[in-house]
Amino acid sequence: MEQIIEQAAMEFAEKCRIANFKGGLCYPYDDLDMRNAFEEGAKWQSKQMAWVSVNDKMPEEGHAVDSHTVYSHTKNVIVLYKNGCIGKGRRIYINETNKKGWQWSCFKSEDITHWMPWID
Incomplete structure (x- = not known):
């Protein structure tokens, strides 16, 4: 599951980077922070509904x-x-x-x- 979360985090971060660029936003974008936030959220969610x-x-x-x-x-x-x-x-x-x-x-x-x- 860890590898799936990491791949999804990278895809999410890339979507955010593209949206940031297309939107002409002028604040700095941090790919690593975005991926870390996504991964931690996914890990938290997986524990909420554990079989x-x-x-x-x-x-x-x-x-x-x-x-x-x-x-x-x-x-x-x-x-x-x-x-x-x-x-x-x-x-x-x-x-x-x-x-x-x-x-x-x-x-x-x-x-x-x-x-x-x-x-x-």
Whole structure:
């Protein structure tokens, strides 16, 4: 990803340089500052919506359930499937006669690889 950010930063800086020149602006243009600002912004943005692997953590771990809990659910989350599709889902807890435990509420839950919080 680092190389992609650097390439995008160089392209952005070049667009700014050209716009500055075409616009006849008389203030100094600093290519390095422009690239550094772009890269830092891209790095910051990538951390804002980070996908969480289902192997590392499930949504709202520690959600309280006890022997009396029949049904409970987490907040909605965005899910990423193995095939690259994105959907909306939540984790639900069901305690019925032959079925107990946490599971995904969405279609093909066994294909979910990552999730991130749902932003309203």
